[in-house]
Amino acid sequence: MAIVISIANQKGGVAKTTSCLNIGAALGQAGYKTLLVDFDPQSSLTKILNRENQTIRYVGDWLQNRCVFTDVVQRSPHENLDYLPSHIHLRGDEMDMQKDFINGNEFLSIKLQEVGAEYDFVLIDTLPSLSLLCINALFASQFVLIPSKMDYVSIGGLSQLTRLIADVKKKKPIEILGVFSTIYRTGVKRQERCYNELKAIFPSHVLRAKIRINAAIEEAAYEGLPVTYLDSQCRGAQDYHELTKEILQRCPLKKKAVPVA
Numbered sequence: 001m002a003i004v005i006s007i008a009n010q011k012g013g014v015a016k017t018t019s020c021l022n023i024g025a026a027l028g029q030a031g032y033k034t035l036l037v038d039f040d041p042q043s044s045l046t047k048i049l050n051r052e053n054q055t056i057r058y059v060g061d062w063l064q065n066r067c068v069f070t071d072v073v074q075r076s077p078h079e080n081l082d083y084l085p086s087h088i089h090l091r092g093d094e095m096d097m098q099k100d101f102i103n104g105n106e107f108l109s110i111k112l113q114e115v116g117a118e119y120d121f122v123l124i125d126t127l128p129s130l131s132l133l134c135i136n137a138l139f140a141s142q143f144v145l146i147p148s149k150m151d152y153v154s155i156g157g158l159s160q161l162t163r164l165i166a167d168v169k170k171k172k173p174i175e176i177l178g179v180f181s182t183i184y185r186t187g188v189k190r191q192e193r194c195y196n197e198l199k200a201i202f203p204s205h206v207l208r209a210k211i212r213i214n215a216a217i218e219e220a221a222y223e224g225l226p227v228t229y230l231d232s233q234c235r236g237a238q239d240y241h242e243l244t245k246e247i248l249q250r251c252p253l254k255k256k257a258v259p260v261a
């Protein structure tokens with residue numbers, strides 16, 4: 001079964017989507033078959049990967065059994081990287097989930113069990129809210145990765161997310177795999193102080209790798225690419241490579257990656 005990881009933080013603009021794409025691409029390049037799930041009605045990940053803006057099925061169609069997995073899954077041109085697109089209509093699906101008092105938290109979890117054997121990793125890009133879609137992502141995941149910017153508001157808001165994870169954990173196993181710093185400005189004392197504060201709050205969870213600000217990351221997204229496919233030597237590609245190595249060290253891997261020829 002795939003290792004399923006939600007990338008979550010209810011704060012907007014902390015690089016959830018960017019991290020989902022770039023960690024996913026790094027896992028794919030390392031030989032792990034990876035599925036990205038765009039679980040945000042804003043559909044940012046889909047807008048990056050579906051450059052031609054083709055009309056395609058979206059994850060809500062699959063959740064609600066309006067189509068089968070093979071109709072919804074998209075094969076990206078990148079190594080070992082598939083994705084499930086999103087659409088603004090996922091908001092409507094969330095309202096349907098709310099009406100289902102028995103399975104409302106577990107729509108995604110139930111469906112992912114159908115396809116978990118096909119992948120080594122499933123990464124879920126969540127929306128900037130602790131709504132039912134986020135809860136569904138957590139119920140479907142064994143692990144959570146938390147990207148955070150290094151400012152006091154961002155760090156202060158993490159307690160709401162960790163409380164939600166603790167609530168979910170009362171019902172099913174889930175662990176924080178790592179908390180990592182994004183859009184990091186090196187040489188800025190305040191950022192360093194925030195990073196140390198984060199380590200004090202999460203003594204065993206803060207990852208060493210920091211994702212520094214790098215224009216190539218934005219440029220790559222604009223071009224519809226993970227940063228490593230734009231420039232494998234740039235800071236952004238190196239940082240995501242280091243971060244992914246650390247994530248792999250923390251994962252209970254049963255299978256070694258099959259290097260791509």
Ligand SMILES: Nc1ncnc2c1ncn2[C@@H]1O[C@H](COP(=O)(O)OP(=O)(O)OP(=O)(O)O)[C@@H](O)[C@H]1O
Pocket residue numbers: 011012013014015016017018019040042044126127128182183184211212213214215217218221236
């Ligand atoms: N390391 C970085 N350097 C420069 N720009 C970055 C970096 N990481 C992310 N960005 C840019 O910051 C913006 C926000 O990133 P992203 O969309 O990934 O955040 P998000 O948490 O998914 O946002 P939302 O909460 O709206 O879903 C994007 O324009 C992205 O290209």
Ligand SMILES: [Mg+2]
Pocket residue numbers: 016017018040044125126127
């Ligand atoms: Mg996003």
